[in-house]
Amino acid sequence: MSTRARAVRWGVPAAAVLVVAGAIGAGPVIAAVQGEPQLPELTAEQLIGEVSAKWSGPGTLPPMSGTIVETASLGIPGLPAAPVGTSPLALLSGSHELKVWYGSADRFRLAIPGAMSEQNVIFNKGQAWWWDSAANTATKIKLPAEAPAPAPLPTAVTPPDAARQALAMAETDTAVSVGNDATVAGRAAYELVLAPKAAESLVRDVRLAIDGETLVPLRVQVFAKGAAEPAFEVGFDSITFAEPAPENFTFTPPPGAKVTEGDLPALTRQHPQMPAGDLALTGNGWTSVVTLPFDAAALKDNPILASARPVEGGRVITTKLVSALVTDDGRLLVGAVTPETLEKAAG
Amino acid sequence: MSTHERTAAPREEAAAPRQATLRSALRLFRSEVGLIFRRPRTVAMLAVVAVVPVLCGVAIRIFGGDGEALLTQVAGNGLALGFVAFSFMVPLILPLVVAVVAGDAVAGEAGLGTLRYLLTAPAGRTPLLGVKFAGMAVFALVTCLVILVAALVTGLVLFPVGPVTLLSGTTVPLVEGLLRIGLIALYVTLGMIALGTLALAVSVFTDTSIGAVVTTVVLVLVSQILTVIPQLDAVSPYLLTSWFQRFDGALREPLATGDMGQGVLAFAAYIAIFGSVAWARFTSRDVTA
Numbered sequence: 001m002s003t004r005a006r007a008v009r010w011g012v013p014a015a016a017v018l019v020v021a022g023a024i025g026a027g028p029v030i031a032a033v034q035g036e037p038q039l040p041e042l043t044a045e046q047l048i049g050e051v052s053a054k055w056s057g058p059g060t061l062p063p064m065s066g067t068i069v070e071t072a073s074l075g076i077p078g079l080p081a082a083p084v085g086t087s088p089l090a091l092l093s094g095s096h097e098l099k100v101w102y103g104s105a106d107r108f109r110l111a112i113p114g115a116m117s118e119q120n121v122i123f124n125k126g127q128a129w130w131w132d133s134a135a136n137t138a139t140k141i142k143l144p145a146e147a148p149a150p151a152p153l154p155t156a157v158t159p160p161d162a163a164r165q166a167l168a169m170a171e172t173d174t175a176v177s178v179g180n181d182a183t184v185a186g187r188a189a190y191e192l193v194l195a196p197k198a199a200e201s202l203v204r205d206v207r208l209a210i211d212g213e214t215l216v217p218l219r220v221q222v223f224a225k226g227a228a229e230p231a232f233e234v235g236f237d238s239i240t241f242a243e244p245a246p247e248n249f250t251f252t253p254p255p256g257a258k259v260t261e262g263d264l265p266a267l268t269r270q271h272p273q274m275p276a277g278d279l280a281l282t283g284n285g286w287t288s289v290v291t292l293p294f295d296a297a298a299l300k301d302n303p304i305l306a307s308a309r310p311v312e313g314g315r316v317i318t319t320k321l322v323s324a325l326v327t328d329d330g331r332l333l334v335g336a337v338t339p340e341t342l343e344k345a346a347g
Numbered sequence: 348m349s350t351h352e353r354t355a356a357p358r359e360e361a362a363a364p365r366q367a368t369l370r371s372a373l374r375l376f377r378s379e380v381g382l383i384f385r386r387p388r389t390v391a392m393l394a395v396v397a398v399v400p401v402l403c404g405v406a407i408r409i410f411g412g413d414g415e416a417l418l419t420q421v422a423g424n425g426l427a428l429g430f431v432a433f434s435f436m437v438p439l440i441l442p443l444v445v446a447v448v449a450g451d452a453v454a455g456e457a458g459l460g461t462l463r464y465l466l467t468a469p470a471g472r473t474p475l476l477g478v479k480f481a482g483m484a485v486f487a488l489v490t491c492l493v494i495l496v497a498a499l500v501t502g503l504v505l506f507p508v509g510p511v512t513l514l515s516g517t518t519v520p521l522v523e524g525l526l527r528i529g530l531i532a533l534y535v536t537l538g539m540i541a542l543g544t545l546a547l548a549v550s551v552f553t554d555t556s557i558g559a560v561v562t563t564v565v566l567v568l569v570s571q572i573l574t575v576i577p578q579l580d581a582v583s584p585y586l587l588t589s590w591f592q593r594f595d596g597a598l599r600e601p602l603a604t605g606d607m608g609q610g611v612l613a614f615a616a617y618i619a620i621f622g623s624v625a626w627a628r629f630t631s632r633d634v635t636a
Binding site for chain 1: 417419420423424434509510512514515516517518592595599600601603605612616619620622623624626627630631
């Protein structure tokens with residue numbers, strides 16, 4: 001066989017590799033070719049106005065279902081890159097997925113898929129269930145008699161909740177602008193950019209993507225100064241605005257499962273124990289510093305504390321977004337500010 | 348160890364060369380499948396593969412689930428044993444078994460010196476490689492079916508069988524549960540065909556079948572180690588082994604096709620790339636042995 005014929009034959013696997021690489025890289029390329037979505041121009045004031053008009057009252061979300069992905073790369077030293085599970089600590093790094101089926105405020109289902117396991121919260125008209133497939137337990141959640149369904153997640157990771165909090169922060173110390181329109185979960189979205197004015201803040205800006213059609217917040221990104229990738233991001237990966245199938249909201253404990261009654265177990269009990277004592281808040285807005293009593297000796301072996309940098313009067317832990325100062329006199333100062341600001345606050 | 352009873356097919360009339368090629372390829376395929384399944388080692392491997400679900404079932408029956416949710420489920424419903432069996436065997440046993448057959452496919456013939464004679468058949472090299480691929484694929488399917496049947500029969504004998512509880516806590520009827528486990532078996536089969544294609548590509552490059560088998564198994568082990576290292580998370584979507592066990596979407600309600608769909612695409616990409624590598628090498632190499 002001639003060299004040329006041989007070269008032609010090897011062109012086939014080369015083409016196969018190119019096709020596969022092309023298919024993998026096609027997503028970003030298609031997005032780049034399509035360019036930004038075109039939504040009617042809105043100023044920051046108009047956008048905030050429309051959004052707050054829609055959500056400040058008893059604004060109701062349209063029925064929808066979708067997948068929410070939370071990604072955090074805070075750069076916490078000493079924390080394993082991907083802790084497993086659904087504990088609050090695990091949410092601080094890596095990527096996590098949450099599936100949502102939303103019918104109305106009292107009919108929704110949240111599912112946290114794990115490897116060969118799944119956790120579910122199902123609210124249906126005054127009935128609430130927590131299902132944990134790994135533990136094989138179904139928990140009937142006690143709901144307060146008069147209050148409507150509680151907030152879906154205490155950690156406020158659903159986009160609407162996070163958006164409300166971000167909007168509440170938009171005050172005099174924030175530069176609010178409208179960024180380029182973004183595409184989130186395949187939908188054209190406005191992007192509201194909230195940038196702190198204070199120089200000592202570690203946050204460059206918080207970007208809030210709001211669906212152009214329904215004004216549902218689709219994504220929140222927090223960018224640290226000097227970072228191209230968001231330090232924290234929670235947003236829809238896919239979303240469909242349609243009434244989810246009713247099967248999603250009915251739950252019958254499967255035969256053989258342990259059935260108990262109680263409150264949301266994994267989400268409320270696993271919160272780290274807050275140190276008892278007085279919390280003090282200094283500064284305001286983006287540069288608030290929380291001071292709380294802290295016994296460093298109790299956490300001597302903690303890998304995060306071990307990696308702390310010694311400074312005058314204590315030790316400093318810096319991440320992309322948050323700094324913490326453990327003082328020798330038993331205080332812990334935390335804030336989204338530079339370590340120097342913490343030292344100044346410690347006095 | 349092998350009964351090479353293939354002879355060069357008699358030359359057909361030139362009038363219908365394409366038909367002759369097809370007939371010859373079909374004859375080769377029948378002979379290849381017969382050859383694979385008549386080998387004592389194939390029978391032994393299938394026996395081992397069938398014994399694992401039985402052992403799993405007996406162990407769970409005797410010792411109970413020991414708190415492990417998945418195993419406890421088996422005690423409640425024998426159908427879950429199919430799922431457990433696949434989860435146990437997909438990381439190592441299945442890839443090993445498939446690599447033995449696929450790695451031997453071409454290298455074994457070359458090592459024995461029979462490849463030369465095969466190539467004198469009018470089928471041509473491309474159909475011959477196609478036959479080798481098809482034989483490997485049939486073996487992968489049969490292996491998965493053996494696991495499925497062994498697990499289901501064991502489950503039926505040792506445990507109660509009824510409606511199936513999914514990971515989402517939903518209970519579905521027995522027939523739907525069977526369909527879902529069948530879906531898992533098909534997914535695993537496709538994954539094993541992708542691995543077999545890789546082994547076939549290695550097999551085309553060497554004359555020693557053990558070399559091809561060991562290379563494939565080492566690749567499987569290395570890529571599994573890479574999957575475990577958290578710092579290399581960015582690499583793992585491109586590794587074949589990280590898709591092998593992504594079939595738990597079949598046990599969610601509604602059926603979560605996202606992961607499995609991506610897995611199928613990854614398998615297809617591996618089959619396309621390594622299939623074409625094997626083809627380019629096999630059709631252009633000089634066969635001296």
